[in-house]
Amino acid sequence: MPVLKAPNRVVVTATKTSNERNESVFLQYFASALGMDAADADKDGRLSVFEVFRFARTEVGKVYTSSNRMQTEHALVSDSLLAARVAFGKTAASANPRITALIAERQALESEVASLRSKKASMNVEAYEAELERLLLALAEKTQAIRAAGGGT
Amino acid sequence: MRRSAWVLVALSALSPLTACGQDRAAAPLTARVAPLPPRKPGPDRWAAEIAAAESASRRGDRRDATQRASRITAAYEQGGARNSDEYLSAGRAYVLLGVGNAQAVRSALAAFDRATAADSLNFDAQLRAGELFLEKYNAPDARLSFEGILRRSPTDAKALLAMARVEEFEGAGNPMATARLSIASDPRYAEALAFVAKMHRDAEAYDSARVYAQRAIDADSTSSAGWSVLGSMAFLNGDSATFRTSLVAVTARQPAPAEFYTELAEASVRQRRYTEAVALAKRAVGYDSLYVPAYGVMGTNQLRIGQMDAGRAALERAFALDPFNLWHKNTLDLLDKMKTFRTIDRGRFRVVAPPEEADLLALYIVPLLEQAYDSLAVRYGYKPPTPIRLEFYRYHADFSVRTVGLAGLGALGVSFGSLLAMDTPNGREKGQFNWGSTAWHELTHAFTLGASDHRVPRWLSEGLSVLEERRVGRGWGADATVSYVLAMANGTLRPISQLSDGFLRPRFPEETQFSYYAASLFCEMVEASRGAAALPAMLKGYRDGMDTPGVFQKVLGTTPRQIDAEFEAYTQRKFALALGAVRGATPTDSSGGKFVATMREGVAKMGSDRNAARALFEQARAMFPEYSGEDGPSWYLAEMARAANDTTRALTFVEYVTSRNETAWEANMMEADLREARGDKTGAIRALDRLNWIWPYDPLVHVRLATLSAAQGDRARAVLERRAIIAMGPTDLLDARYELARALRDAGDIAGARRELLQVLEEAPSFEKAQALLLELRGK
Numbered sequence: 054m055p056v057l058k059a060p061n062r063v064v065v066t067a068t069k070t071s072n073e074r075n076e077s078v079f080l081q082y083f084a085s086a087l088g089m090d091a092a093d094a095d096k097d098g099r100l101s102v103f104e105v106f107r108f109a110r111t112e113v114g115k116v117y118t119s120s121n122r123m124q125t126e127h128a129l130v131s132d133s134l135l136a137a138r139v140a141f142g143k144t145a146a147s148a149n150p151r152i153t154a155l156i157a158e159r160q161a162l163e164s165e166v167a168s169l170r171s172k173k174a175s176m177n178v179e180a181y182e183a184e185l186e187r188l189l190l191a192l193a194e195k196t197q198a199i200r201a202a203g204g205g206t
Numbered sequence: 207m208r209r210s211a212w213v214l215v216a217l218s219a220l221s222p223l224t225a226c227g228q229d230r231a232a233a234p235l236t237a238r239v240a241p242l243p244p245r246k247p248g249p250d251r252w253a254a255e256i257a258a259a260e261s262a263s264r265r266g267d268r269r270d271a272t273q274r275a276s277r278i279t280a281a282y283e284q285g286g287a288r289n290s291d292e293y294l295s296a297g298r299a300y301v302l303l304g305v306g307n308a309q310a311v312r313s314a315l316a317a318f319d320r321a322t323a324a325d326s327l328n329f330d331a332q333l334r335a336g337e338l339f340l341e342k343y344n345a346p347d348a349r350l351s352f353e354g355i356l357r358r359s360p361t362d363a364k365a366l367l368a369m370a371r372v373e374e375f376e377g378a379g380n381p382m383a384t385a386r387l388s389i390a391s392d393p394r395y396a397e398a399l400a401f402v403a404k405m406h407r408d409a410e411a412y413d414s415a416r417v418y419a420q421r422a423i424d425a426d427s428t429s430s431a432g433w434s435v436l437g438s439m440a441f442l443n444g445d446s447a448t449f450r451t452s453l454v455a456v457t458a459r460q461p462a463p464a465e466f467y468t469e470l471a472e473a474s475v476r477q478r479r480y481t482e483a484v485a486l487a488k489r490a491v492g493y494d495s496l497y498v499p500a501y502g503v504m505g506t507n508q509l510r511i512g513q514m515d516a517g518r519a520a521l522e523r524a525f526a527l528d529p530f531n532l533w534h535k536n537t538l539d540l541l542d543k544m545k546t547f548r549t550i551d552r553g554r555f556r557v558v559a560p561p562e563e564a565d566l567l568a569l570y571i572v573p574l575l576e577q578a579y580d581s582l583a584v585r586y587g588y589k590p591p592t593p594i595r596l597e598f599y600r601y602h603a604d605f606s607v608r609t610v611g612l613a614g615l616g617a618l619g620v621s622f623g624s625l626l627a628m629d630t631p632n633g634r635e636k637g638q639f640n641w642g643s644t645a646w647h648e649l650t651h652a653f654t655l656g657a658s659d660h661r662v663p664r665w666l667s668e669g670l671s672v673l674e675e676r677r678v679g680r681g682w683g684a685d686a687t688v689s690y691v692l693a694m695a696n697g698t699l700r701p702i703s704q705l706s707d708g709f710l711r712p713r714f715p716e717e718t719q720f721s722y723y724a725a726s727l728f729c730e731m732v733e734a735s736r737g738a739a740a741l742p743a744m745l746k747g748y749r750d751g752m753d754t755p756g757v758f759q760k761v762l763g764t765t766p767r768q769i770d771a772e773f774e775a776y777t778q779r780k781f782a783l784a785l786g787a788v789r790g791a792t793p794t795d796s797s798g799g800k801f802v803a804t805m806r807e808g809v810a811k812m813g814s815d816r817n818a819a820r821a822l823f824e825q826a827r828a829m830f831p832e833y834s835g836e837d838g839p840s841w842y843l844a845e846m847a848r849a850a851n852d853t854t855r856a857l858t859f860v861e862y863v864t865s866r867n868e869t870a871w872e873a874n875m876m877e878a879d880l881r882e883a884r885g886d887k888t889g890a891i892r893a894l895d896r897l898n899w900i901w902p903y904d905p906l907v908h909v910r911l912a913t914l915s916a917a918q919g920d921r922a923r924a925v926l927e928r929r930a931i932i933a934m935g936p937t938d939l940l941d942a943r944y945e946l947a948r949a950l951r952d953a954g955d956i957a958g959a960r961r962e963l964l965q966v967l968e969e970a971p972s973f974e975k976a977q978a979l980l981l982e983l984r985g986k
Binding site: 095162 | 937938940941960964967968969970971972973974975976977978980981984
């Protein structure tokens with residue numbers, strides 16, 4: 054990993070050191086995740102490298118647990134923040150300015166949700182839930198509007 | 207917490223047999239040897255003092271015993287011993303100092319070994335070394351010590367009794383027979399007579415136990431062991447006069463009768479009277495606060511009645527005093543592990559399980575046991591105290607430790623009354639057991655034990671539990687196997703009047719399992735011939751203090767011998783066809799007769815001539831109609847019919863298996879598939895439900911159950927199945943929670959659906975399906 058690591062590069066390895074020499078199953082789960090909705094952890098319609106990595110790592114853990122075996126492979130990712138930004142497949146961009154504007158508005162709402170979540174611990178539960186629901190409903194309506202305008206997600 | 211148990215091992219350089227110059231694998235015990243000349247003890251400066259110390263210890267005067275023993279060991283450590291008998295006295299003194307002092311125990315062993323090295327004819331030293339090994343749970347080295355004596359003196363009554371104790375400890379050999387050899391050698395050996403009495407008592411053969419206990423007392427009126435057995439039986443049977451006489455006799459020698467009360471406690475445990483056992487053990491501890499066995503019995507049984515903190519404290523104390531006790535160490539280690547378990551209180555039940563399984567198991571087991579509780583309460587007219595605690599163990603070894611303190615128990619579950627414990631379904635391979643029927647079985651014990659005031663004998667309690675499993679339907683409860691019918695044919699099954707021994711002293715590995723089944727058939731027979739009230743009436747008879755012959759006479763109007771004959775005739779009629787089919791050419795032929803031969807031929811022909819194979823399987827089915835194994839004719843016929851797309855016949859045959867075999871995973875899956883394909887959603891749900899009780903970890907089964915239930919309008923079941931999927935920790939948790947929200951909406955629980963959706967969308971705000979559902983719920 055230290056050898057391959059570089060700026061703007063995401064490195065994913067099936068094992069954490071060269072001492073983990075047994076045949077690994079990580080790759081098979083990593084590859085299968087590319088075609089699975091289940092791997093899309095945040096359900097935004099895009100699969101980031103980090104989502105695929107996390108999905109595969111979880112499945113590998115389950116394989117060893119369910120077969121009562123000691124886990125002999127521990128996958129690593131070099132830069133989880135970058136890996137979360139790099140996605141497989143298309144993005145929600147559109148040539149239609151109306152749709153582009155709606156997407157921008159939705160992204161703003163998503164940011165508001167993220168911001169609200171960061172304040173959760175300091176807020177009253179009812180107030181938090183009410184604000185969360187308000188934002189989520191607005192977000193849902195925005196998604197509907199994008200669909201109605203012919204845009205994807 | 208790290209906790210290590212001490213192990214008392216033989217010191218090879220000083221071990222008795224090496225000292226005697228004998229090979230441990232030498233001649234068998236029965237070898238003829240010339241009689242040994244009587245041994246003359248050497249002068250022993252400590253003879254009187256050690257006798258007085260032991261006498262003080264027996265009286266319960268630990269202080270005096272300790273002071274005297276300490277004087278001996280101090281002298282020994284300063285000046286050594288002059289001969290074998292002085293070594294022996296020093297060893298005996300160390301034994302008295304060994305409570306909570308592992309080093310003293312080791313010193314005792316070393317002294318005994320030196321006594322033997324100094325005089326190989328000092329059998330008392332070898333005997334005490336062996337007894338010390340056994341007291342510290344090292345049966346193999348104890349056995350070697352006793353074998354050493356018996357090789358030189360094969361009829362030594364003490365060594366024979368000691369060997370019987372080793373056999374009892376190891377659960378091997380025939381301790382009763384070995385103890386009888388001891389009695390044959392010395393017919394007035396009270397310890398051996400009391401040992402046999404105790405074994406009879408524990409096997410619930412009370413008449414024989416009483417005879418042997420009385421013989422022990424006749425031989426030695428001060429025999430605490432004899433009085434203890436007599437007193438314990440009197441206590442258990444409510445015979446207060448005999449109990450008082452026994453107590454007076456014991457206290458005459460032992461004013462603080464801790465040992466006596468511990469014996470009562472242990473006898474109570476044998477009758478599954480755990481609460482009384484705790485109370486008795488507490489009295490024992492009150493008499494002697496250093497008496498380890500009392501703490502052990504108290505702690506172990508507090509844990510069995512759900513007093514977890516008090517039980518742990520008692521076992522901690524026991525282990526501090528006796529760090530050799532592996533049972534206590536194992537149990538304490540398990541209690542540490544259980545700190546991570548989750549406890550779910552719901553209704554009349556408390557489910558305690560590994561955190562990753564607790565939610566899933568509780569979802570199903572609590573409603574099932576609530577249903578069981580209601581139906582059993584009506585049938586037996588008794589309600590066990592609640593909450594009933596049900597513990598699940600992911601690893602069978604943990605369940606085994608919880609039950610008996612050691613790994614290796616073969617049972618699937620255990621009932622201590624209001625505390626049940628069992629393997630999680632994940633603790634075994636899929637298809638090896640049915641966790642629903644197991645829980646139902648164990649809960650039934652809580653009712654039958656309670657209704658009889660814990661006096662029902664084990665065989666009847668097990669028979670009732672299997673019968674109750676069968677009443678549930680779903681194919682639960684044991685059914686006839688080839689080996690059972692073969693055992694009937696070969697006459698190797700015990701009659702009903704001796705069925706207790708089938709549980710307590712099985713003669714061959716399958717006998718315990720056969721005994722469960724036989725006991726359930728007895729219950730069926732009684733219900734069929736005497737009506738539904740007869741079985742609860744039997745429990746009432748036991749509760750009122752009657753023994754089995756008395757209960758048979760009062761409730762069934764018959765003697766044990768007559769009931770044996772009636773049961774024999776009943777089972778001969780019931781399995782008439784099967785008996786003819788599996789009976790071999792000779793009485794000892796266990797090949798499985800025509801039935802097995804026909805099955806083998808059918809299987810062999812499946813590849814080459816399917817019509818012939820089918821005909822053979824149909825013949826086999828007619829021979830043994832009760833057989834429902836997944837290696838049986840109905841299953842093969844079902845598979846062949848399905849392969850031929852004859853789903854009607856396939857269903858007929860497979861249903862024969864699924865309605866009788868509680869662990870038939872493949873057969874139930876086939877039935878579910880066939881019924882769903884034919885649009886029989888209700889039937890498919892029933893089959894999937896049976897699968898869930900075999901192994902609840904298949905997410906597809908839950909998805910199918912959820913979908914089919916929703917389609918059938920069973921919204922509550924759909925919600926349950928969606929919750930089950932979530933409890934299993936699915937890969938796509940958010941999607942599973944979205945599906946739960948949908949199911950909740952369909953069930954009319956809009957607030958629940960909204961709550962679920964908000965949590966989902968909080969994690970994944972862009973989740974489009976969930977957004978749409980939220981809008982729908984808000985009417986937008």
